[in-house]
Amino acid sequence: MLLDGKRVLVTGVLSDSSIAWGVAKLAQEQGAEVVLSSFGRAMSLTGRAAKRLPSTPEIVELDVTNTDDLAALADRLGGRLDGVLHAIGFAPETCLGGNFMTASWDDVAIALQVSAYSLKALAEATLPLMPEGGSIVGLDFDARQAWPAYDWMGVAKAAFESTARYLARELGPRDVRVNLVCAGPIRTIAARSIPGFSKFEDVWAERAPLGWDVRAVEPVAKACVALLSDWFPATTGEMLHVDGGFHAVGA
Numbered sequence: 697m698l699l700d701g702k703r704v705l706v707t708g709v710l711s712d713s714s715i716a717w718g719v720a721k722l723a724q725e726q727g728a729e730v731v732l733s734s735f736g737r738a739m740s741l742t743g744r745a746a747k748r749l750p751s752t753p754e755i756v757e758l759d760v761t762n763t764d765d766l767a768a769l770a771d772r773l774g775g776r777l778d779g780v781l782h783a784i785g786f787a788p789e790t791c792l793g794g795n796f797m798t799a800s801w802d803d804v805a806i807a808l809q810v811s812a813y814s815l816k817a818l819a820e821a822t823l824p825l826m827p828e829g830g831s832i833v834g835l836d837f838d839a840r841q842a843w844p845a846y847d848w849m850g851v852a853k854a855a856f857e858s859t860a861r862y863l864a865r866e867l868g869p870r871d872v873r874v875n876l877v878c879a880g881p882i883r884t885i886a887a888r889s890i891p892g893f894s895k896f897e898d899v900w901a902e903r904a905p906l907g908w909d910v911r912a913v914e915p916v917a918k919a920c921v922a923l924l925s926d927w928f929p930a931t932t933g934e935m936l937h938v939d940g941g942f943h944a945v946g947a
Contacts, residue, residue, distance in 0.1 A: 698925040700727030703776055705822060707733045707758070708783030708835075710741045712748045714884050715835055716783035718913035719920045724750045726921055731773060733758035735765065760784055760814035769821040777825035779924040782818055782834040786810040791848035804848050812855035819863055819874070828871035833923045834860055835916075836876040836935065838943055844895060857935060864933030873932040875923050879916040880908050880939035903947070904940030 704723050708716040709732050720730045730753045734742035739755065746752050756772040759765045787807035791799045819832055837846075839853035846853075857876060864874040881896040900908045919938045922928065937943045 697727035702778040703729045704779040706781045718917035722917045735759040766821040770824045779831045787849040796847040807852045811852035815859045830872040831924045832874045834876045836878045838878040861933045875934045877919045878937045883910045904942040906940040908940040
């Protein structure tokens with residue numbers, strides 16, 4: 697099994713349709729001990745989703761914008777941590793759906809903190825528990841181009857990608873890898889909250905050389921689990937596309 701004997705923190709599980717839930721499920725099936733994180737009102741959603749996993753995992757409290765939570769995370773987790781899945785993203789409604797020119801800095805700052813800076817914050821908080829050979833994997837939506845309706849979340853994702861590269865540079869000497877999985881559009885709660893995001897679905901299935909199923913989480917989960925495993929020991933700072941090949945074609 698790919699993750700036999702490993703312990704992995706999975707963030708962002710809100711329902712059993714989420715990519716993060718799919719990663720947690722597959723990680724358990726591949727031998728990992730999985731710990732989930734959540735906070736506030738989302739904790740009950742995470743708890744319900746956790747019960748649908750093969751084995752109900754521990755849930756620790758973590759708000760990535762709360763410095764006290766970040767400072768306490770290592771103690772709350774305890775023990776060793778071999779891998780982390782960053783599946784966290786948020787932007788206020790004013791930052792999405794065609795509001796690029798009208799969004800305020802205060803709202804944009806929230807999007808950048810939660811969706812980009814949090815990768816560095818989470819890495820820093822978990823590093824004391826991570827041995828050599830540890831792996832941090834982030835869920836991404838390729839931000840090398842501008843997407844309709846994605847607006848400031850697209851900017852935040854571009855910052856997220858840059859943050860991952862700088863983290864890869866910083867953590868490489870400690871033999872900790874940092875990689876992103878750029879998924880095609882998946883019909884999750886997060887995606888449904890983005891106005892106009894459904895426009896991507898038909899286009900993606902039509903243009904992706906391998907086709908694309910917006911309900912299929914497993915291909916993305918498999919890529920995440922592979923990167924969390926020891927099978928990519930010399931790969932870091934990478935953006936691995938799991939999008940049916942959409943990124944490779946122009947039209």
